[in-house]
Amino acid sequence: MANEVWIYAEHKDGKLKKSALELLSGARSIANDLGAQLVAITLGSGLETMVKELGGYGADKVIIADNDALKSYLAVSYAQVIANLAKQYQPVILLGPASAQGKDLFPRVAAKLGTGLASDCIKIQLDGQKLLSPVRPMYAGKALVEANIPEAKPQMATVRPNVLAVAPKQEGKQAQIEKVSVEAPKDLKTVLKEIVKGAKETVDLTEATIIISGGRAMKAADNYKILWDLAEAFGSGTTVGASRAAVDSGFAPIDMQVGQTGKVVNPTLYIACGISGAIQHLAGMRTSKFIVAVNKDADAPIFQKADYGIVGDLFKVVPILTEEVKKLKAQE
Amino acid sequence: MKIGVLMKQVPDTETKIRIKDDASGIVVDGIKWVMNPYDEYAVEEALRIKEKKAGSTVTIISMGPKRSVETIRTGLAMGADSGILIDDPALEGADCYATAKALAKVMEPENFDLILCGKQAIDDDSAQVPQMVAEFLGMPQAMVIDKLVVSDDGKKATCYRRIEGGAKEVLEVDLPAIVAAEKGLNEPRYASLPGIMKAKSKPFKEINLGALGLKAEEVGAKGAKLKVKKYFLPAEKAPGKIIPGEPEDAARALVKMLREEAKVV
Ligand SMILES: Cc1cc2nc3c(=O)[nH]c(=O)nc-3n(C[C@H](O)[C@H](O)[C@H](O)COP(=O)(O)OP(=O)(O)OC[C@H]3O[C@@H](n4cnc5c(N)ncnc54)[C@H](O)[C@@H]3O)c2cc1C
Ligand SMILES: Nc1ncnc2c1ncn2[C@@H]1O[C@H](COP(=O)(O)O)[C@@H](O)[C@H]1O
Numbered sequence A: 001m002a003n004e005v006w007i008y009a010e011h012k013d014g015k016l017k018k019s020a021l022e023l024l025s026g027a028r029s030i031a032n033d034l035g036a037q038l039v040a041i042t043l044g045s046g047l048e049t050m051v052k053e054l055g056g057y058g059a060d061k062v063i064i065a066d067n068d069a070l071k072s073y074l075a076v077s078y079a080q081v082i083a084n085l086a087k088q089y090q091p092v093i094l095l096g097p098a099s100a101q102g103k104d105l106f107p108r109v110a111a112k113l114g115t116g117l118a119s120d121c122i123k124i125q126l127d128g129q130k131l132l133s134p135v136r137p138m139y140a141g142k143a144l145v146e147a148n149i150p151e152a153k154p155q156m157a158t159v160r161p162n163v164l165a166v167a168p169k170q171e172g173k174q175a176q177i178e179k180v181s182v183e184a185p186k187d188l189k190t191v192l193k194e195i196v197k198g199a200k201e202t203v204d205l206t207e208a209t210i211i212i213s214g215g216r217a218m219k220a221a222d223n224y225k226i227l228w229d230l231a232e233a234f235g236s237g238t239t240v241g242a243s244r245a246a247v248d249s250g251f252a253p254i255d256m257q258v259g260q261t262g263k264v265v266n267p268t269l270y271i272a273c274g275i276s277g278a279i280q281h282l283a284g285m286r287t288s289k290f291i292v293a294v295n296k297d298a299d300a301p302i303f304q305k306a307d308y309g310i311v312g313d314l315f316k317v318v319p320i321l322t323e324e325v326k327k328l329k330a331q332e
Numbered sequence B: 001m002k003i004g005v006l007m008k009q010v011p012d013t014e015t016k017i018r019i020k021d022d023a024s025g026i027v028v029d030g031i032k033w034v035m036n037p038y039d040e041y042a043v044e045e046a047l048r049i050k051e052k053k054a055g056s057t058v059t060i061i062s063m064g065p066k067r068s069v070e071t072i073r074t075g076l077a078m079g080a081d082s083g084i085l086i087d088d089p090a091l092e093g094a095d096c097y098a099t100a101k102a103l104a105k106v107m108e109p110e111n112f113d114l115i116l117c118g119k120q121a122i123d124d125d126s127a128q129v130p131q132m133v134a135e136f137l138g139m140p141q142a143m144v145i146d147k148l149v150v151s152d153d154g155k156k157a158t159c160y161r162r163i164e165g166g167a168k169e170v171l172e173v174d175l176p177a178i179v180a181a182e183k184g185l186n187e188p189r190y191a192s193l194p195g196i197m198k199a200k201s202k203p204f205k206e207i208n209l210g211a212l213g214l215k216a217e218e219v220g221a222k223g224a225k226l227k228v229k230k231y232f233l234p235a236e237k238a239p240g241k242i243i244p245g246e247p248e249d250a251a252r253a254l255v256k257m258l259r260e261e262a263k264v265v
Helices: A018-034 A048-057 A075-089 A100-113 A221-234 A244-248 A279-285 A314-330 B037-052 B068-078 B096-110 B129-137 B193-199 B247-260
Strands: A004-008 A037-044 A061-066 A093-097 A117-121 A135-138 A143-148 A155-159 A176-181 A190-196 A210-214 A238-242 A269-273 A290-295 A308-311 B002-006 B009-011 B033-035 B057-063 B082-086 B114-118 B141-150 B156-162 B168-174 B177-181 B204-207 B227-232
Touching: A004 A018, A004 A075, A004 A100, A018 A037, A018 A048, A018 A093, A018 A155, A037 A048, A037 A075, A048 A061, A048 A176, A061 A075, A075 A100, A075 B141, A093 A100, A100 A117, A100 A155, A100 B096, A100 B129, A100 B141, A117 A135, A210 A221, A221 A238, A221 A314, A238 A244, A269 A279, A269 A314, A290 A314, A290 B247, A308 B247, A314 B247, B002 B037, B002 B096, B002 B129, B009 B068, B033 B037, B033 B068, B037 B057, B037 B068, B037 B114, B037 B177, B057 B068, B057 B096, B068 B082, B068 B193, B068 B204, B082 B096, B096 B129, B114 B129, B129 B141, B129 B177, B141 B168, B156 B177, B168 B177
Parallel strands: A004 A037, A004 A093, A037 A061, A061 A176, A093 A155, A117 A155, A210 A238, A210 A269, A269 A290, A290 A308, B002 B057, B002 B114, B057 B082, B082 B204, B114 B177, B141 B177
Antiparallel strands: A135 A143, A143 B227, A190 B168, B009 B033, B141 B156, B156 B168
């Protein structure tokens, strides 16, 4: 068995995803404790330039599985390639992002390798026996579990985006780059016909650092403009979400829904506007680092979970917030 | 078409979760058990395909304790044709790997043309079982889909898979395939009274460890690759601050706090 800890570096539109840097930063100390090499693996073609910076974020080595057939992602093809590489190199740990792609792919890889997978983890650590012992939420975050994979290898986990802090880049540190040519995977029984873009091209809710969400109190789809204005004032990494009541009322599209049957988000700042704080909504946003609630009902349950609350009409409060944020940004 | 639906019984979303004193699991007393919400979409979609394609059948497969019978009956009352419950004390404590192994083993001889399931069970929140089943059965997968179109000849399915930022992947898979439902796929029906009456006489099969044909080491806690060490509750958040004053002043104060205390702006 190679003494290597692997992270899967996801990329999109020719750019590495932030999750690759988060995973490297989070896995560095684990690799150190194990005296292991930290390796980033990535699939596709023409990736050499893109992976250069991974060394600066802690990778000792980058493995590029190169093949034109891997240009677009498919669970079946990517799982074959990753499982074959893992069989060949035998890393002790394999980590990936709990992104749309990671969630799709990693269970298939684990099944191929006959190993276990802890999905959507919010903490990664080693236990006393130096086994990966991640913590993951269950029951919509109402309970947590710590688990490990004592027998099978590699020990696999996917980590929720935005949980692991990105360490500062070490300039000048280079990773060794190993390009392996892999065969085009066969027998896929799947064709990617097209990728249909969303109506609004913004950062995904699950990866956003600031989210402003509007609930039933928004009253109409057009009123979301005031939330988008605030999002724009905050700048990149900010997006707008919605409660289920707002989605069911047709004020917001379903991909904006936060909650148990929507997306689980984990931003640095979550601003809930006119959202009562039902348990199913909390399930989707309770791990946000700072929660702000704007609600005209002082008894709304959301205030129990909020770090800061304003009791007032969101249609008054939000535009002032936008002005204030703009002022602050203008001073920079 | 022969359609299989994977269905899990889970605690109602309103359930207050309590942890056992020895941290080995949750307290199940008093829990109201329901069909996993995403599996409701799977059942509904199966029924809609059945209604379009003459001669189709829908079988619900669930692994879980005896009480899961109730939820399978709900699916039968909605209109599914038959149910299979995999139930044995040896199956307790399974992780997704062991669960998928058992489900795949039961489904293999059934030769389903299409297997529908939910994108995630809202108890373990793993989102792993469908992909693992797909791998064990050598089938293509399409997870998190909110639209499904089965071709007229029943050989292919076009699946609209929701990915990031409101974007969608359009995947065409050869059948048999496994497809996992996201909210929005459809609006599940309620069981009608005649449906509930009819469900009582629909074929229902129970499979124990012997009938399953797997060894005791391959299932349940023994077959689990991921072993839970302990359950615990998340730390309670300290109650927040209500910022006093008129909305205008409060908004100004908030932005200042976000910068100075929370350091998020
Ligand atoms: C199985 C299941 C799954 C669910 N999944 C989800 C989910 O994923 N996500 C989700 O969000 N919900 C989900 N729900 C629904 C959830 O239970 C609530 O119904 C929903 O979250 C309520 O949305 P809301 O807070 O926007 O609306 P409401 O509960 O109606 O709250 C509106 C709030 O706005 C305040 N308000 C009104 N006007 C103003 C104003 N002008 N300014 C400021 N405040 C104002 C009111 O005081 C109130 O608190 C689920 C429910 C079930 C049963
Ligand atoms: N014990 C089970 N019995 C039947 N189906 C299951 C079981 N566990 C999971 N599934 C199916 O797999 C989906 C995803 O579950 P999970 O991977 O546990 O989040 C569920 O929505 C079900 O369709």
